Amino acid sequence: MWLSNQASNTQFGNGYTYQINATGRDFKFPQVWRSNLAVDHELPGGLVATLEAIYTKDINAVVHRNYNFVTPTQALSGANGGDKRRIYPAAGPRLNSFTGPDGQFTFLDAGVIGLENTSQGYQYSVTGQLRKEFANGFYATAAYTYAQAKDITSNPGEIAGDAYQRLPVVGNTNQPALAYSDFGLEHRVIAAAGRRFAYAHDHLATTVGFFFEAGQGNRYSYTYAGNLNRDNIDGNDLIFVPATQSQINLVAYTNAAGQSVSAAQQWQQLDAYLNQDPYLSQHRGDYTVRNGALSPWCNQLDAKLMQDFVVTTGGGKHNTLQLSFDILNLGNLLNANWGNRQRVGNNRLIEASYPSATSPDTPAFTFRGGSQTYFTDASIASRWRAQVGVRYIFD
Secondary structure, eight states: OOHHHHHHOOSOOTTOOOEEEEEOTTOOOOEEEEEEEEEEEEEGGGEEEEEEEEEEEEEEEEEEEETTBOOOOEEOOOGGGOOOOEEOOSSSOSBSSOOOGGGOOOTTTTEEEEEEEEOOEEEEEEEEEEEEEOTTSEEEEEEEEEEEEEESOOOOSSSHHHHHHTSOBSSOTTOOOOEEOSSOOSEEEEEEEEEEEEETTTTEEEEEEEEEEEEEOOEEOOBOEEOTTSSSOTTOBBOEEOSSGGGSOBOOEEOTTSOEEOHHHHHHHHHHHHHHSTTGGGOTTEEOOTTOEEOOOEEEEEEEEEEEEEEEOTTSOEEEEEEEEEEESHHHHHOTTSSOOEEESOSOOEEEEOOOSSSTTOOEEEEOOOOOSEEEOOSGGGSOEEEEEEEEEOO
């Protein structure tokens, strides 16, 4: 994809890091079936109601598999009802061919990423809306949408290798499960209202408008920091949420202050963290799901002021010079505690490794602190902004 890659990788050789991308024999470009049904109905008082439903079914979606990986045959012990996912062997072949540089490998080394089709995946949404326009120029509308979307992969990368490695899984990397898509809010509420005031024999007009949006559904996954299934891809293993300390092999570690943190101390912190998290607390003793967690509701109120100046030209045409002033996230301008968005502090809260040479198939875990899931996003998304605009409209 990148010219620099082609320039630097000039030949195949020992320890090469080429990756082969291919498509299946009968591979088809993505196709979906989409159905839409909507109805408008005028209610008493000039109120118009709309109800719309949209359903989309994947016919030929895309899934990525690395055909140079062997099928993982080992599994975690699942002691005390714990994690028993499939894992790749600690020693012996993990690739069908080529051992990689210095006897090691990454998913990129000699990878054969094949693009195939899958019909699994669907999306649907239902929207209800009310709107009304008044004789004095005032208008108002409000709508609510509920949506769900699931797929095998949301293709989270610009190349096949990235899309493959960034897809969270449980166990076999080549068998991703149907789960929530990266895209789409589950709940969305919008409302708008405004009025245009014309005066000076319609040579001047002032428009004031407001737009409100609230939503929930920015999705994310909880994965281990590390490489639990031993596919040599860090951060793509969905976590198992322990219900008891016996379901996770926590080991002591030394923190930045040089203090030893015992397994018992970590469990006390981890247990408290899991209990306060709205998603993890509901999945104790089970695996998390890709994009199963939802970020908190967020809301934003915007305001717009427009001033029109009608300009009559020599040909009798009425052009318009329009000045506009927008305030985005007006609530945050009025109160610093309003209009703030929440972000996930850490979705890789448990570190996984295989430190024991005597027990190579027994992973060890550490939890390095943290007491809450969400923090206020200090970026521009939580800050008010203003913008000005100038437009000249020809008759």
